[in-house]
Amino acid sequence: MGYRPALSMRWVFVLVVATATACGGLLRAGPTIPPLISARYLSVHLVMGDTADAQEKARLPALRDSLAGALPAAWATATQGRGQLFLRNEGDIDVELAGTNGTSALTQHTRGGKVTSRTITVHTIDGNRRLTIPDLMSTTLHELGHIWCCYGAGTSGGHWSDPQPTGFSLVGLMYPTIRCQASAGSEPVCPNVFSDRELTELRLGSP
Numbered sequence: 001m002g003y004r005p006a007l008s009m010r011w012v013f014v015l016v017v018a019t020a021t022a023c024g025g026l027l028r029a030g031p032t033i034p035p036l037i038s039a040r041y042l043s044v045h046l047v048m049g050d051t052a053d054a055q056e057k058a059r060l061p062a063l064r065d066s067l068a069g070a071l072p073a074a075w076a077t078a079t080q081g082r083g084q085l086f087l088r089n090e091g092d093i094d095v096e097l098a099g100t101n102g103t104s105a106l107t108q109h110t111r112g113g114k115v116t117s118r119t120i121t122v123h124t125i126d127g128n129r130r131l132t133i134p135d136l137m138s139t140t141l142h143e144l145g146h147i148w149c150c151y152g153a154g155t156s157g158g159h160w161s162d163p164q165p166t167g168f169s170l171v172g173l174m175y176p177t178i179r180c181q182a183s184a185g186s187e188p189v190c191p192n193v194f195s196d197r198e199l200t201e202l203r204l205g206s207p
């Protein structure tokens with residue numbers, strides 16, 4: 001009898017996260033040229049949506065505060081110490097924590113082939129699950145990653161197109177789905193570090 005991993009004690013769920021959505025047809029009132037965004041020094045404006053149901057409305061302020069408090073250190077960890085993140089009222093990018101059910105996504109508004117603004121919407125409900133901070137943090141890192149990642153060979157729709165390793169790993173944030181691991185009664189553990197090839201896409205390939 002060989003060793004059998006205690007899979008029955010654990011369960012793995014899959015959180016489906018949207019591909020980056022490019023809204024090429026959306027024109028804005030006036031052209032705004034964003035600064036070149038650097039993963040080394042990224043500023044984020046984190047806001048709450050205002051269309052949540054009563055239960056999410058009650059959760060949102062604490063979720064926002066937790067995310068805001070943890071995001072700078074989480075970005076440093078995710079970028080293997082190569083990037084810094086700051087919360088600002090005028091950030092490089094708006095992240096809206098929406099207390100609604102939906103598929104989280106980065107939306108890019110373009111004009112004349114140039115990106116004029118970017119917004120990330122992070123939904124706090126996925127189907128009938130109300131997401132926890134580890135889910136939301138991993139989703140936020142993934143969507144921020146879409147600012148730079150992933151294009152070109154070996155990618156599809158902003159994600160890696162090669163098969164995702166079946167085992168759970170903390171490393172690797174840009175597959176089409178974010179797989180978290182959870183044990184009953186405790187918060188899930190979710191990927192939180194960009195892989196080396198993702199760091200290269202983020203232009204953080206060297207320290």
Ligand SMILES: [Zn+2]
Pocket residue numbers: 017018019020142143146158159176
């Ligand atoms: Zn994605």
